[in-house]
Amino acid sequence: MKVFVTGGIGYIGSHTVVELQQNGFEVVIADNLCNSNIKVLDGIEQITGVRPEFEKIDLADAEKVQDFFSRHRDVVAVIHFAALKAVGESVQKPLEYYKNNLNSLMNVITAMREFGVKNLVFSSSCTVYGQADILPVTEQTPRKQAESPYGNTKAMCEDIMRDVAKVEKEMNLLALRYFNPIGAHPSSCIGELPNGVPNNLIPYLTQTVAGIREQLSVFGDDYNTPDGSAIRDYIDVVDLARAHVVAIRRLLDGKNKANYEYFNIGTGTGLSVLELIHAFERATGEKVNYKIVGRRAGDIEKVWADTTLANRELGWKASVPIEETLANVWKWQKHLMNK
Numbered sequence: 029m030k031v032f033v034t035g036g037i038g039y040i041g042s043h044t045v046v047e048l049q050q051n052g053f054e055v056v057i058a059d060n061l062c063n064s065n066i067k068v069l070d071g072i073e074q075i076t077g078v079r080p081e082f083e084k085i086d087l088a089d090a091e092k093v094q095d096f097f098s099r100h101r102d103v104v105a106v107i108h109f110a111a112l113k114a115v116g117e118s119v120q121k122p123l124e125y126y127k128n129n130l131n132s133l134m135n136v137i138t139a140m141r142e143f144g145v146k147n148l149v150f151s152s153s154c155t156v157y158g159q160a161d162i163l164p165v166t167e168q169t170p171r172k173q174a175e176s177p178y179g180n181t182k183a184m185c186e187d188i189m190r191d192v193a194k195v196e197k198e199m200n201l202l203a204l205r206y207f208n209p210i211g212a213h214p215s216s217c218i219g220e221l222p223n224g225v226p227n228n229l230i231p232y233l234t235q236t237v238a239g240i241r242e243q244l245s246v247f248g249d250d251y252n253t254p255d256g257s258a259i260r261d262y263i264d265v266v267d268l269a270r271a272h273v274v275a276i277r278r279l280l281d282g283k284n285k286a287n288y289e290y291f292n293i294g295t296g297t298g299l300s301v302l303e304l305i306h307a308f309e310r311a312t313g314e315k316v317n318y319k320i321v322g323r324r325a326g327d328i329e330k331v332w333a334d335t336t337l338a339n340r341e342l343g344w345k346a347s348v349p350i351e352e353t354l355a356n357v358w359k360w361q362k363h364l365m366n367k
Contacts, residue, residue: 030056032103033056033109034057034058034059035064036057036107037057037061038109039265041107042064044268044272049076056082056083060085063223071213071218075213087136090135093135093136094139103145105279107148108136111128111181112128114227115327117227118179125178129182130188133185137188147200148200149204149276150202153206154208158172158173158174158328163298165331167205167292175327179326189203189288193286201287202279204271204293206292206294207260207261207295208263209264212360214356219356220360233308234357236316237314237317237361244319245320245321247323251329253330254300255300257303258300259300260299261298261299261332263294267295278342292334295346298331312355
């Protein structure tokens with residue numbers, strides 16, 4: 029069975045492609061490479077022994093998406109990752125984020141409907157909850173106005189899926205609301221590989237330890253948390269990738285209980301930024317040069333998941349310890365330095 033993975037050259041997408049191929053799925057990838065590197069295909073092939081089919085496509089271009097589906101009639105499901113994803117950047121470039129993230133999803137669903145592809149797993153985010161009043165957040169936690177345009181695009185994309193599902197009864201749409209993915213494949217063949225200056229904490233941290241960046245900025249130490257730094261639920265990227273495989277199987281096997289579903293994908297444990305830095309130091313023996321700076325626009329204070337529903341309904345649970353995750357990201361950084 030062939031699965032179409034949009035944004036499959038990216039960080040989470042590439043790890044998911046690996047898990048799909050290792051579980052017997054055939055994969056075709058479309059990616060515009062705006063924040064990814066074509067060499068990731070080599071890493072996927074090293075791990076799995078199979079080089080996935082790839083096409084360079086901007087999914088915000090409706091005609092190109094239609095053409096893609098017309099040539100890939102054997103696709104049975106789609107995993108939609110392709111999106112601009114930096115919280116801070118989205119505050120500065122809201123129009124770019126709305127245009128890209130909304131249009132790409134609508135183009136994919138429109139083509140799916142036209143060509144009879146019924147199953148979609150969407151890459152959503154815990155940002156749809158905003159700053160929740162009660163933690164941990166469950167799937168019943170009310171969504172709040174997002175703190176950033178990026179978060180707002182995820183909420184709007186979920187709304188599009190919900191409304192489509194009401195009228196397209198044959199389509200099965202499932203959103204995975206994931207928390208903060210970190211880590212790298214234990215083989216060190218693939219990992220997080222942002223173009224330019226990283227927007228995410230872990231690659232900036234590892235590049236700082238490697239001497240590529242001068243210092244890591246910790247955005248805020250005056251939050252209402254035990255050590256003043258923001259708290260997140262950090263999930264290993266391989267655990268996250270496996271959740272997508274389980275979700276695809278749920279749809280293909282007809283085990284979904286509604287044609288629009290959504291699940292929290294996290295560890296169920298919150299760690300502060302400073303706790304994560306100290307855990308990295310313990311896991312690797314390396315010292316992190318960091319400084320406290322002001323809060324960053326669009327960031328929320330604290331969030332972590334209640335994963336009970338995903339554990340029960342999907343039969344999935346995060347299993348990689350944080351120390352192993354952080355050791356893997358440092359191995360990945362050293363691999364990049366030695367290339």
